Amino acid sequence: MNFIAILVAASTTLVVGSIWYSPILFGNAWMKETGLTEEDLKKGSMLKIFGLTYLFSVFFALIFQVLCIHQFGPLGMIGGPDMIESAKPSYGAFMADYGDVFRTFKHGALHGFMSGLFLAFPFIAINGLFERKSWKYIFIHTGYWVVTMTIMGAILCGWV
Secondary structure (H helix, E strand, O other), rough: OHHHHHHHHHHHHHHHHHHHOOOOOOOOHHHHHOOOOOOOOOOOHHHHHHHHHHHHHHHHHHHHHHHHOOOOOHHHHHHHHHHOOOOOOOHHHHHHHOOOOOOOOOHHHHHHHHHHHHHHHHHHHHHHOOOOHHHHHHHHHHHHHHHHHHHHHHHHOOOO
């Protein structure tokens, strides 16, 4: 587990969000779809909002690496990192052969993109449908998460 990669990957939610939801890209459309104004966005504690966003992003990055890194599967099969010393020799042989296979930025980006499309999109769409939100609203948020999860997956999987 690479904790530096987790902390860096978690920061992508803030970095991508600052661009995605800015007037340069989708900020104006997002404000229109949510009914928010510039004045509304200035309310509230930005330290609290950004701090909690980063904390939740760290939580997400901790679990997201399991979807992006195949080697967590065999590790889970032996009972986790504490069991490596007592694992059967076949585990060591498997990891010697496949320990670094598919540990690339490109492969992580693929898993991130697929997770954004097949996890984030359905979650956002389901909530959006029940909240009677527009498809524009749903696609703005989905696009953000697909891009963010693609970058996060690349960082988590490729940063060995």
